[in-house]
Amino acid sequence: MAERALRGARLGTQSFEDERGVEMAPRQQVEYVCPDGHTFTVVMADEAEIPYEWEDPKTGQIGQLANGEKPEGKAEKPVRTHWDMLLERRSVDELEEILTERLELLRGGEIGPPHLHRPAKKSAAKKKSA
Structure with a gap:
């Protein structure tokens, strides 16, 4: 492992380039x-756009x-609700x-969750005959 170590330089942020x-x-x-x-x-x-506020x-x-x-503040668009989009x-x-x-x-029981359906008239007639 010692053979692979760099000698004479630190690893990290040191740069060998100068600013000339x-x-x-x-x-x-x-x-x-x-x-x-x-x-x-x-x-x-x-050339940077200067912001009005800075921390x-x-x-x-x-x-x-x-x-x-x-x-000047940006003109904000009003919030579009689901109802607004539906009316479009x-x-x-x-x-x-x-x-x-x-x-x-x-x-009529054709759509929706089964527990909300009313029993059909046919099934009530079948129960009486049985």
């Missing part, structure tokens, strides 16, 4: 202000952009007709 000839991406410092007046800066790329890495408070205007496919008259048909089938 490497051009860093252009950056900017963005200042945020917390509700208690504390300010902090965040380094971001020049302070030290205190965990949410800071707002120091010299920025609050963006059928009219109320069609739904009432379907409901009437299904209730007749349910009451």
Whole structure:
């Protein structure tokens, strides 16, 4: 096992490359202000879209952009319920007709759980003859 060990270098985050000839991406410092007046800066790329709010890495408070205007809120779509989606496919008259048909089938014992079915008249006649 000792023969396979690397000598003269640590394993992990050590890099043998230097930074000569490497051009860093252009950056900017963005200042945020917390509700208690504390300010902090965040380094971001020049082409990055700057968010209005950012969490302070030290205190965990949410800071707002120091010299920025609050963006307008997005227009939120109203929540579509099952009923709304159903009305997109059928009219109320069609739904009432379907409901009437299904209730007749349910009451007649043709659909639905067996324990809710009423005994058929034929089976009652068979019991009397037996």
